[in-house]
Amino acid sequence: MVPEEVMKAVFPLLEGIDLASCMVVCKQWRDLARDDYFWKCLCAKKWPSLCKRPNPSILSYYKTLLPPRISFDDLEFFIDIWAENRLLFSEVVSGSVLQQGIKIPQSGVCEMLKYHMQGADFKMTLPVEPKFTIPSIQTETVSASVLVGRKDSNKVARIINKSMFEYIDRSSYRALAFEYLDISPAYPFVSGIRAWISLLFMEDGNEGAMDVFGIQVDFCDVANSKEEVLWLLDMLDWK
Structure with missing residues (x-):
């Protein structure tokens, strides 16, 4: 230290x-x-x-x-959600859509989750329509992969790599997984930074299965504003 x-x-x-x-x-x-x-x-x-x-x-x-050198308009995110070898969700999402988030939560969302979703531009949230159901994590392994691409250079960087949702916060209706980021060798002193991905869900009443209505990505350990997220993404190991 x-x-x-x-x-x-x-x-x-x-x-x-x-x-x-x-x-x-x-x-x-x-x-x-x-x-x-x-x-x-x-x-x-x-x-x-x-x-x-x-x-x-x-x-x-x-x-x-110091304005960021990239913007969300320059980025697109590749998001895949798996249950074992079964693909549950697969989308290419523009950075501007992901950063815009969910403005009006649908009915049935708990108050604690609504509070978590409000007013944080460093949390990138995607509404899922139609919803998909994930099984109980006790019966099947559910995992996620997230890549980010730059439109200006056609390069990509890894954010999440088949990380498993091993923690379910039923008080705020989120399933969470994380991955340590691959930072460019140009920043040798930057390491140990986690990317978090959350599945936002409502209970479907079927043996612990969950109806997912949103996906959220953030770097809340170190990036607590839109500008800080963009600075961090700029430092990834782009290939």
């Missing part, structure tokens, strides 16, 4: 892309690197006049300096 005093001395010396990369190392680095002081130092290097107003109108230097 690097002492916080050392990071506070080093972070003001970094370029914007390097400081953004530090934000996905771990929660401690993310919280520290989001300090507006470091981003003000970067703004002062590039646009000194921006920092000279006695009462600056900019509320956050962090949000001003």
